Amino acid sequence: MKFGRERPFAVLPFLVLPLVPLLDRNNSHIDFLTNAGAFILLALGLNIVVGFAGLLDLGYAAFFAIGSYSYAMLASQQFGIHIPFWVMLFVASVIAAIFGILLGAPTLRLRGDYLAIVTLGFGEIVPQTFLNLTQYTNGPNGISPLDSPSLFGHSFGFSATPYYEVMLALIALAVLLATNLQSSRLGRAWMAIREDELAARHMGINTTTAKLAAFALGASFSGLAGVAYAAKLSLVSPDQFQFNVSVLVLSMLVLGGMGNIWGVIVGSFTLSFINGFLLPQSTNLAHSMHLNLDFTNYRFMLYGVILVAMMLFRPEGLIPSKQRRAEFREAKLDPALAAEEQGEYTLGPGPGAGTGG
Amino acid sequence: MTPLLRLTDVRKTFGGLVAVNALSFEIEAGAIVAMIGPNGAGKSTVFNLITGVYEPTSGAIDLDGRTICGLKTHAIAGLGIARTFQNIRLFAFMSALDNVMTGRHSRMRASLFDSLLHTPAQRGEEKRVRERARELLRFCGLEREADDYARNLSYGHQRRLEIARALASEPKLLLLDEPAAGMNPREKSDLIELIRRIRDSGVTVFLIEHDMHLVMNVSERITVLDHGEKIAEGLPEAVRNDERVIEAYLGRETPAG
Numbered sequence: 001m002k003f004g005r006e007r008p009f010a011v012l013p014f015l016v017l018p019l020v021p022l023l024d025r026n027n028s029h030i031d032f033l034t035n036a037g038a039f040i041l042l043a044l045g046l047n048i049v050v051g052f053a054g055l056l057d058l059g060y061a062a063f064f065a066i067g068s069y070s071y072a073m074l075a076s077q078q079f080g081i082h083i084p085f086w087v088m089l090f091v092a093s094v095i096a097a098i099f100g101i102l103l104g105a106p107t108l109r110l111r112g113d114y115l116a117i118v119t120l121g122f123g124e125i126v127p128q129t130f131l132n133l134t135q136y137t138n139g140p141n142g143i144s145p146l147d148s149p150s151l152f153g154h155s156f157g158f159s160a161t162p163y164y165e166v167m168l169a170l171i172a173l174a175v176l177l178a179t180n181l182q183s184s185r186l187g188r189a190w191m192a193i194r195e196d197e198l199a200a201r202h203m204g205i206n207t208t209t210a211k212l213a214a215f216a217l218g219a220s221f222s223g224l225a226g227v228a229y230a231a232k233l234s235l236v237s238p239d240q241f242q243f244n245v246s247v248l249v250l251s252m253l254v255l256g257g258m259g260n261i262w263g264v265i266v267g268s269f270t271l272s273f274i275n276g277f278l279l280p281q282s283t284n285l286a287h288s289m290h291l292n293l294d295f296t297n298y299r300f301m302l303y304g305v306i307l308v309a310m311m312l313f314r315p316e317g318l319i320p321s322k323q324r325r326a327e328f329r330e331a332k333l334d335p336a337l338a339a340e341e342q343g344e345y346t347l348g349p350g351p352g353a354g355t356g357g
Numbered sequence: 358m359t360p361l362l363r364l365t366d367v368r369k370t371f372g373g374l375v376a377v378n379a380l381s382f383e384i385e386a387g388a389i390v391a392m393i394g395p396n397g398a399g400k401s402t403v404f405n406l407i408t409g410v411y412e413p414t415s416g417a418i419d420l421d422g423r424t425i426c427g428l429k430t431h432a433i434a435g436l437g438i439a440r441t442f443q444n445i446r447l448f449a450f451m452s453a454l455d456n457v458m459t460g461r462h463s464r465m466r467a468s469l470f471d472s473l474l475h476t477p478a479q480r481g482e483e484k485r486v487r488e489r490a491r492e493l494l495r496f497c498g499l500e501r502e503a504d505d506y507a508r509n510l511s512y513g514h515q516r517r518l519e520i521a522r523a524l525a526s527e528p529k530l531l532l533l534d535e536p537a538a539g540m541n542p543r544e545k546s547d548l549i550e551l552i553r554r555i556r557d558s559g560v561t562v563f564l565i566e567h568d569m570h571l572v573m574n575v576s577e578r579i580t581v582l583d584h585g586e587k588i589a590e591g592l593p594e595a596v597r598n599d600e601r602v603i604e605a606y607l608g609r610e611t612p613a614g
Contacts, residue, residue, distance in 0.1 A: 177473050184472035184479065185465045188451075192459045195448040202408060204434035204463025204526060213469055323450040326506060 010179070014172045021161040031160040036272035037167030038229040043252040043268035044174045044261065045221025050250070051259035051321070052187060053214035054194030055107075056116045059123020060249055063219040065241035066099050067092045067226020069130055072143040072236040078136075085149030085231055089170075093223035100219025101212050108211055111197075123246050131238040142237025149231050156231075163232040170224050171265075178261050181217070190214060191323070244300075248275075251303055255310055257317025259324050266319055271306075275299060359422040361386040361561050362407070362530055367416035369399075369406055369585075376402045377585045380416070384530070389552060389562045391572045393596075394582035395605055400565045401443055403582070404532050408440055409433040420530070435463040439523035440532035443565075445515050449508035453499055453518050456507050457490035460525030490525060497521040497551065513544040517551070524555065531555060533564040537571050549575050573597065581605070 021030050046060045070092040074083045083091065103122045107115050130137045137143060149156045149166070156162040181187045189210045192200040201207055230236045248271065256267020279295045279302075286293040310317070316328040360383035369377040377399045384390050392400050405411045407418060409430040418426050425433050439460070448456050465486060471479035494500050497517045502510055507518060516536055523531055533552070537545050545568065552575050556562050566572045572579065572593070579596045581589040583605040589596050596602055 180475045181472055184475070184483070185462065185467040186469060186472040188455060188459050189462060191451055191455075192448050192462075195450060196446050198410070198430075199442070199446040199448065200459075201430040202434055202440055203460050203522070204431050205459075206429075206431045217473075326450050330508070 010175065014168065017168055018165055021164060027160050030164050032272075032276045034160050034164045034167050034232060035229070035276055036269055037164070037171055038225045038232075039249065039252065039272050040171055040265050040268045041167070041174055041225035041228075042222050042249045043256070043264045044171070044178055045218045045225070046249050047218075047253055047258065047261065047264045048178060048181065048221070049214050049218035050253060051264065052182065052194075053190040053211060055211060055214060056112065056119070057215075057218070057246075058116045058120040058243075058250065059103075059126070059246055060119075060218070060222065061241045061243070061245035062103065062123045062126035063096045063100060063222040064226050064229075064245065065126050065130060065236075065238070066219075067096045067223035068230040068236045068240070069137065069143075069226075070095045070223070071227040071230045072146055073136070075147040075231075076143055076145065078138075078143050082147055085147065085227070088227050089224055092227045093220035096223030096226070097216040097220040100215040100217075104212050104215030108208055120243070120246075123243060127238045127241045130241075137238075140238065142235055144235035144237075146230055146234045146236070148234070160232070163228065167228055170228060174221055174224070175261055175265075177217075182261070186210065186213060248303075251307060253317075254307060255318060257320035257324060259321035260317070260319055263317050263319030263321070267317065270318075271303070274302060358385075359419075360384055361421060362563070363417075363419045363422075364403075364407075365417040365419070367403075367406060367413045367418060369402060369411060370414050375585055377406065377413075380582075380585070380587055382580050382587065382590060384561060384563055386529070386561050387556065387559070388578065389556050389564070389576050390578045390580065391564050391566055391576035392580045392582060393566065393569075393572055398582040398605075399585040400582055401534060402585075404440060404534055404565065407433075407532065408438060431463070434526060437527070437529035438532065439526045439528035439530075441516070441519040441523055441534055441536060443534040443538070445512075445519060447507035447515055447518060447522070450506055452504050453494060453507055453510065453521075454487070454490055454503040456518060456522045457493050457525045458486050460522035461486050461490065463526050490521075493521045493524055494518075496524070496554070498547070513540050516540065516544075516548075520551065520555070524560070528560060530561045530563060533562065533566075535565055535567060537566055537568045545571055 020033065024030065042060070042064060045063070046057065049055050049057045049060070071085075071088050073079060074081050074091065075085065075088055076082075103119075107118050110118055131139055133139075149162070151162070189200065189205045192203060192205060193207055193210060197207055249268075252268040252271050253264055254267070255270060256265065257263025279299060282295045283293065286295065316324045320328070362384040364383075365381050367377055367380045368375070380403065392403065394400055402411065406413055407425075409425065409428050409432070412427060417424055420436055420438065425436060428436075448459060451459070465482060467479045467482055470476070491500065491503060494503050497520055499514060499517055499521060502514055502518070507515065510518060516539075520531075520533070520536065536552070537548055540548060549571060552562055552564070564572075564576070576593060578591065579593055580587060581596055581599070581602050583601075588601045588605060589599040591599075
């Protein structure tokens, strides 16, 4: 296993960040960082589907839900099943991967706008299903409490710190796997499919299995995130997995730079920071000054402004991958390419239609 | 001896349009053969039928005596048929080297888990494939372009890169769809030499081309297609003087009145 040239930079954060709880004893800070970590995991997973394979998925929260509910159902009093947290990380990522394949399979013939709409549908169906299967999921009340994880006989309890450390370890694992994927036979196949699907097939790439692998692997990351997040909260309910979660995670990719692992992490953390720290803290400050302002209400307006600004000034994201940067830069320089890119989003037959079948 | 590729009575219709009709021909292993014909004669459709982009409406296509009809494009590629495209279809924002490495996909063994974990077997394979890809770039005269994005290469180089990418799968049969289109005379003569070297390395070459100088120069046999039907077949010299071929290209000579 290797990180290539990025290795020293890649390892450093994972040596320093575990020490943060020693320096900052404020539990709410660690709690915030842990939640931000869950979203980094989600963003890294969605990046495989959207960034690597180029499959626009607007319903990614569905897999987060499936991971969380797996833990809730298999590690609580709900059915009296108590599978240990550590085993559930594995089990839930496998369950999420299976659903990734099940939900991915019907979408394989679709591209672009159409794929986005179908995945949007799945993103709505899954939480609705959990909401309506009342006898198994308690419907809108959700499932709570969930088993607290334990390590060597010590229960995690209510402190955020152990969850924080677990989250960091999961992110390190996700970064390693995603980096490996990128420079592998499968990663190249995804890139080729993203560039030209018909040509990719002529290279002997089975586009069906390659796309399903992207859906499965992407989903498995959110399975991990779901288990860790549910265990920390000790609660799952359907309203945690609504459409805005899918949009939030996608916005993290757009902000950070799709296809680039470090960009995705930065984008994800930035939005989490605004969402979970900056806005609540500003609101507290305002209240302490006897101003009746609640900045958290402006959350989505702020996201909107950020996304519009990104599209105008840096559409490739804060830290783009080499390919994306070239794609955006050269599209700007080359009107012919710009027109071609536009063509991708018209409703008529796309560029491949001439020889495609 | 079974021919490498055999088309038997192949027909392809799109709705009411007959694109290819009653087409039969054979390609012997080790040959350089060409298919010519006016625009719209159905030449590219034949390539798309051979590579499984389209399935024949009727008829049979055999590779090494085994049918490849109904197989998916990627499976046919795996059996040893590689191609280039009339409108260049490189992976534009991948390096030339990555393009060629991608061409090797069907010959690689790395599984999902190898790709995830970078097992020693996977790393060894990547290294071999990278070296082989560099060799192929050298073979096609592109060693200095290895790290450039495919789309930044000159037109002639892009055509060569498509060939290098196709060769990466170690095909038995290489289909070249108008390889000389847009090339200058110098690049064309280099291409003729490259096509010969490819054949000498043991790959059978089947090309569609409009440039008659190149076709007559390089091919050993020529099949002529017009309106989806074979109107002539044979040695370059014979085809050149065939009346139906001249008619298809230039029209019928009407008696001066």
